[in-house]
Amino acid sequence: MAPPPEEPAAPATPPVAPGLAARAELEAGLLRRLRGTRATVPVVPRPQGVARFPASPAQEWAWTRTRARPRPAPVVLAGMRLRGPLDTTALEQALNAVLARHEILRTVLREAEDGRLTQVVSPALRLRIPVTDGTLADFDALTRAEVDQLPGLAHGPLVRARLLRLDAEDHIVIVVLHHMVADARATEILLADLAPAYLAARAGRPAALPPPPLQYADYAVWQRDRTSDAHRSRRTGYWTRRLAGALPPELPSDRPHPDLPAELGDTVALPLPGGLPAALRACVREHGTTVFVGALTAFQVLLARYTGSRDISVPAPVTFRDRRELEDMIGDFSHPMVCRTDLSGSPTFASLLPQVRDVFAQDLQHADLPPHLLTPRLAGPDELSDLLDGLEFGAERAADAQELGGGLSATPMPPRWPYALRPLSVRLSHRPDGGDLVLTYRRRDFSPGRARDLGRDYLSVLAACLDSPGAEVFGPRAPGLRVPPSSG
DSSP, X not given: OOOOTTOOOXXXXXXOOOSHXXXXXXXXXXXXXXXXXXXXXXXXXXXXXXXXXXXXXXXXXXXXXXXXXXXXXXEEEEEEEEEXXXXXXXXXXXXXXXXXXXXXXXXXXXXXXXXXXXXXXXXXXXXXXXXXXXXXXXXXXXXXXXXXXXXXXXXXXXXXXXXXXXXXXXXXXXXXXXXXXXXXXXXXXXXXXXXXXXXXXXXXXXXXXXXXXXXXXXXXXXXXXXXXXXXXXXXXXXXXXXXXTOOOOOOOOOOSOTTSOTTBEEEEEEEOOTTHHHHHHHXXXXXXXXXXXXXXXXXXXXXXXXXXXXXXXXXXXXEXXXXXXXXXXXXXXXXXXXXXXXXOSSOBHHHHHHHXXXXXXXXXHTOOSOHHHHGGGSXXXXXXXXXXXXXXXXXXXXXOOEEEETTEEEEEOXXXXXXXXXXXXXXXXXXXXXXXXXXXEETTTOOHHHHHXXXXXXXXXHHHHHHOTTSBTTXXXXXXXXXXXXXX
């Protein structure tokens, strides 16, 4: 198979984060250092049978979005290519063992009589994994069909899986999770649990998956208890000052099909040039920051060149697994955070990196409330929505291949996104020997050629920053752009 008085000094940043799990660990580490607390999340008593718990703030944030636009559902997709002798019955048993371990995968969300969103957890759930014979050409259509067939929040289940059989020893498993029960890190946890459960099922043994110390419902109750009015007021004050006057970048769209529905999307994936991931890791390590910060900084430089503005704000997905007991929990711990950078003057990449690093650390300290808890108190909530809805940038290490035993190997094969929930999302998926730049775009706003050129421009700017970090990013040595800045 993305500041004022209550601001402490930015902490020393840990070394380069090596993946989604480590990205979450980085963010969690920053939060622990800045908050100076390690409060334990208590376990909530469970009734017999169906259990009901309040939704988490992150789920409520997603709910405010899905009520206005219920289809397509926001989802997390995972795909793995399985080569070798596959026991499909054992795979299905393994998936159901994972569902038994994680309550959130047996959860639906319903509106209670008082209007509040409620998690409703079933004591048991069994899923089938249908098998479809086909070719690689069927992968995209099958993925879209699974997304389209995901039931509504109130009915569930909010997880689906399907197997595409290419031949007797070549399969692709597709997993679809509603975003209100999972974030990107959750797919890694699910697949990590799936591997030992599959081996146990093949051997005819029960899955040796220990019960987790906490479930997502415990976190949801605890998180709601700590979002007091005073806490919200401090956070709102911070973001009011931080985002005053911020504007979304004017994206250089060519608007090829302005009459198409907004949700129709497509994806362009560009392979990373050889040596670029290693150069990026070496550069950010030298400057005491992370791959994410380095990649984000170069993206903000590109947007500054496109727009002519030196005040650039970009949303990035952040996760709040800020306690060790949350690190291996499936659930949605994410929401977007606006990363704003001042690129005025004659900055170099080397001078921007510590600036972006330190501001990101301080922003993260204040970003534990999702936007719907902040916008009613901000002077211009519509402006915050504009900032969050325009584009998004993320960077993480691609998942590694793994051996499942018995001659079966599993290689990540991310499904192609069939929809676009925003005009443009850019994600740097890297590994030590390469990776891809993945751009998901709205077909009404961008042609495939324009999206590809945007990606090539970014890779050119990033490479130039890494080659000469001491050079002015807007100076004469800056690389030329394929997309003209005046074409917004």
